[in-house]
Amino acid sequence: MELRHLRYFVAVAEELNFGRASARLGIAQPPLSRQIQRLEAELGFSLFDRSKRRIELTSAGAVFLGHARGVLENVELGVREARRTSAGERGRVAVGYPSSLAYTGLVGLLRAFRLEFPDVELTVRELSMTGQIEAIKSGQLDVGFIRGPLSDKSIAVECVRREPLVIALPADHPLAGHARLKLEKLASEPFVFFSRPRAPAFFDLLVALCQKAGFSPRILQEAPQVDILSLVAAGFGISILPASVREIRRADVVFRPFAGAPSTELLLAWRTGDTSPSRQAFVNLVRRVGVRLETEEP
Amino acid sequence: MELRHLRYFVAVAEELNFGRASARLGIAQPPLSRQIQRLEAELGFSLFDRSKRRIELTSAGAVFLGHARGVLENVELGVREARRTSAGERGRVAVGYPSSLAYTGLVGLLRAFRLEFPDVELTVRELSMTGQIEAIKSGQLDVGFIRGPLSDKSIAVECVRREPLVIALPADHPLAGHARLKLEKLASEPFVFFSRPRAPAFFDLLVALCQKAGFSPRILQEAPQVDILSLVAAGFGISILPASVREIRRADVVFRPFAGAPSTELLLAWRTGDTSPSRQAFVNLVRRVGVRLETEEP
DNA sequence: TCCTTTTGATACCTTTGAGGTATGGAGGCT
DNA sequence: AGCCTCCATACCTCAAAGGTATCAAAAGGA
Numbered sequence: 001m002e003l004r005h006l007r008y009f010v011a012v013a014e015e016l017n018f019g020r021a022s023a024r025l026g027i028a029q030p031p032l033s034r035q036i037q038r039l040e041a042e043l044g045f046s047l048f049d050r051s052k053r054r055i056e057l058t059s060a061g062a063v064f065l066g067h068a069r070g071v072l073e074n075v076e077l078g079v080r081e082a083r084r085t086s087a088g089e090r091g092r093v094a095v096g097y098p099s100s101l102a103y104t105g106l107v108g109l110l111r112a113f114r115l116e117f118p119d120v121e122l123t124v125r126e127l128s129m130t131g132q133i134e135a136i137k138s139g140q141l142d143v144g145f146i147r148g149p150l151s152d153k154s155i156a157v158e159c160v161r162r163e164p165l166v167i168a169l170p171a172d173h174p175l176a177g178h179a180r181l182k183l184e185k186l187a188s189e190p191f192v193f194f195s196r197p198r199a200p201a202f203f204d205l206l207v208a209l210c211q212k213a214g215f216s217p218r219i220l221q222e223a224p225q226v227d228i229l230s231l232v233a234a235g236f237g238i239s240i241l242p243a244s245v246r247e248i249r250r251a252d253v254v255f256r257p258f259a260g261a262p263s264t265e266l267l268l269a270w271r272t273g274d275t276s277p278s279r280q281a282f283v284n285l286v287r288r289v290g291v292r293l294e295t296e297e298p
Numbered sequence: 299m300e301l302r303h304l305r306y307f308v309a310v311a312e313e314l315n316f317g318r319a320s321a322r323l324g325i326a327q328p329p330l331s332r333q334i335q336r337l338e339a340e341l342g343f344s345l346f347d348r349s350k351r352r353i354e355l356t357s358a359g360a361v362f363l364g365h366a367r368g369v370l371e372n373v374e375l376g377v378r379e380a381r382r383t384s385a386g387e388r389g390r391v392a393v394g395y396p397s398s399l400a401y402t403g404l405v406g407l408l409r410a411f412r413l414e415f416p417d418v419e420l421t422v423r424e425l426s427m428t429g430q431i432e433a434i435k436s437g438q439l440d441v442g443f444i445r446g447p448l449s450d451k452s453i454a455v456e457c458v459r460r461e462p463l464v465i466a467l468p469a470d471h472p473l474a475g476h477a478r479l480k481l482e483k484l485a486s487e488p489f490v491f492f493s494r495p496r497a498p499a500f501f502d503l504l505v506a507l508c509q510k511a512g513f514s515p516r517i518l519q520e521a522p523q524v525d526i527l528s529l530v531a532a533g534f535g536i537s538i539l540p541a542s543v544r545e546i547r548r549a550d551v552v553f554r555p556f557a558g559a560p561s562t563e564l565l566l567a568w569r570t571g572d573t574s575p576s577r578q579a580f581v582n583l584v585r586r587v588g589v590r591l592e593t594e595e596p
Numbered sequence: 597t598c599c600t601t602t603t604g605a606t607a608c609c610t611t612t613g614a615g616g617t618a619t620g621g622a623g624g625c626t
Numbered sequence: 627a628g629c630c631t632c633c634a635t636a637c638c639t640c641a642a643a644g645g646t647a648t649c650a651a652a653a654g655g656a
Contacts, residue, residue: 001301001373001377002300002301002302003299003300003301004300004614006373017632017633018632018633018634019631019632019633027614027615027616028615028616028617029632029633029634030615030616030617030618030633030634030635030636031614031615031616032615033633033634033635034614034615034634034635035614035615037634043377043380043381044381044384045380045381045384045385046384047380049573050633050634051571051573051623052571052623052624053622053623053624053631053632053633054632055632055633058384058573058575059383059384059389059573059574059575059576060380060381060383060384060575061380062383063376063379063380063383063388064376064377064379064380066376067372067373067375067376067377067379067380068376070372070376071369071372071373071376074365074368074369074372075299075304075365075369077365078361078362078364078365078366078368078369079299079341079362079365081361081362081365082341082343082345082358082359082361082362082365083341083342083343083358085357085358085360085361086342086343086344086356086357086358087343090361091357273347273349273350275344275347275349275356275357276357277356277357277358278357302643315603315604316603316604316605317602317603317604325643325644325645326644326645326646327603327604327605328604328605328606328607328644328645328646328647329643329644329645330644331604331605331606332605332606332643332644333643333644335605336642348604348605350652350653351602351603351604351651351652351653352603352653353603353604
């Protein structure tokens with residue numbers, strides 16, 4: 001038995017006339033008669049009572065009709081649902097982000113995704129770079145925003161934003177008056193960095209910058225959170241951060257670009273070979289709308 | 299799309315291996331690959347992720363798998379249910395019977411039917427011959443037990459029992475002593491009959507019998523119910539009844555066979571052209587087990 | 597690294613069966 | 627009675643399902 005037989009049977013049962021049914025199905029009448037006969041032969045009982053001029057459903061036919069309709073509807077439904085899933089309109093995406101991103105485009109991004117894919121279950125988790133990478137590898141996370149270079153074959157990345165680095169220093173710092181700074185001038189300053197285990201690549205990038213400027217940074221504090229700024233404000237040291245932290249407007253900290261305008265990449269990362277349409281939809285959305293700061297105009 | 303595609307898809311999804319799936323389906327591997335490809339092409343999205351050695355379901359494929367399984371199960375279920383209906387194992391049968399039959403094989407018959415077709419809703423109604431014929435014609439009744447000849451093209455009949463007629467007379471009647479009676483001897487007796495409108499054919503049969511015996515019966519009472527026997531016992535008259543009324547054992551009434559041993563037919567009647575399998579099953583059962591008196595051995 | 601094994605895809609052929617046309621035959625209406 | 631309607635049958639054509647042989651790529655082992 002094939003779906004064709006069910007489609008034909010439903011048509012005949014509804015028209016109660018082979019001629020009209022065949023017209024509705026877009027085939028000739030004899031093939032339709034044959035298919036119904038074949039179906040009846042396979043089932044082993046009659047679906048129609050042909051003794052009278054006007055054919056009638058047998059009671060078994062009436063029972064079968066209900067099921068046949070249900071089956072055909074279910075096929076339709078299945079195709080639609082699978083298609084939606086395939087288009088990424090269903091499913092779930094777990095997004096990881098570093099605390100620094102909470103102040104930038106993430107909120108707008110999530111809002112846009114919700115709007116476009118209301119049936120996708122969207123979960124977000126604040127995680128360090130390292131934590132995100134682990135979570136992506138283990139499948140707990142579908143996409144993550146990570147900073148700096150990454151070379152891991154099991155993780156695919158795409159740069160979604162390139163932003164300059166800035167120097168953060170207390171508002172009352174002697175050098176705060178300068179509009180631009182040279183890193184070399186800061187050689188003797190104490191530094192406050194993200195703790196290395198949480199974001200090794202970024203940490204190493206900063207160290208490399210200092211090396212290039214001719215010194216090894218005196219790292220006084222490796223802060224675990226974004227409250228690096230508080231430490232800077234409190235005078236524990238200065239820091240080098242992505243420009244987006246400017247969004248966090250504090251009177252006691254100033255940000256200054258510095259010579260060479262080094263920049264860092266914000267990467268969108270996911271498991272290589274992950275074919276989840278929802279994940280792909282998320283990546284596509286990020287590609288399309290980008291990750292903009294809240295204060296930027298689209 | 300055909301059921302074949304769903305069957306193949308489910309097999310591949312369960313085996314996650316085209317070779318094993320094709321073996322399970324009893325076809326070669328290349329046709330299976332092609333059918334799955336064709337299905338995917340028709341759907342417009344992939345069901346399997348073939349990038350790795352071991353194929354995997356895509357998320358859309360997983361969604362579709364659930365529906366495909368459901369559809370296939372539903373087809374199976376539909377066939378089974380329709381087959382049961384066709385075999386008369388489902389549905390309903392309304393059986394009519396005359397009051398006289400309540401004392402004979404009806405109870406056993408209904409019990410046997412219940413046992414064999416537990417899912418058929420069985421309803422019984424006590425009706426006169428006339429009432430049954432009307433109810434059968436109007437579709438309120440599926441089968442009925444009626445007595446005597448019937449010639450009505452819209453009703454099909456089958457004789458299920460032939461029984462002799464007996465004369466019922468009060469135990470204290472002068473002629474009660476005779477083992478056999480001649481109807482002629484009763485010419486002057488008052489008679490108690492079923493009322494004609496309720497069973498015209500049977501009534502006329504009795505009158506014809508009397509005519510043949512050379513007299514017109516003096517009908518004193520046309521009783522509406524089986525309590526004819528009570529009237530007979532009370533001395534209102536004598537009666538002619540089917541032998542099965544002997545089942546109603548009363549000390550105040552005796553039954554005597556009479557000359558010529560005339561008999562009456564118990565007919566099973568149904569609407570001509572009624573193809574209801576439940577009705578047919580009932581008729582078949584009656585044919586098989588017959589309508590026996592409770593006291594008869596099968 | 598290279599070879600083997602496994603497994604899915606491709607190419608090409610065979611055969612089944614679905615659909616088309618022409619026609620027969622039976623029930624129902626005038 | 628005769629026609630009309632409508633389903634079934636006979637026969638043909640062709641699309642497509644299934645088969646065989648083979649290739650290509652990925653995983654695993656020496």
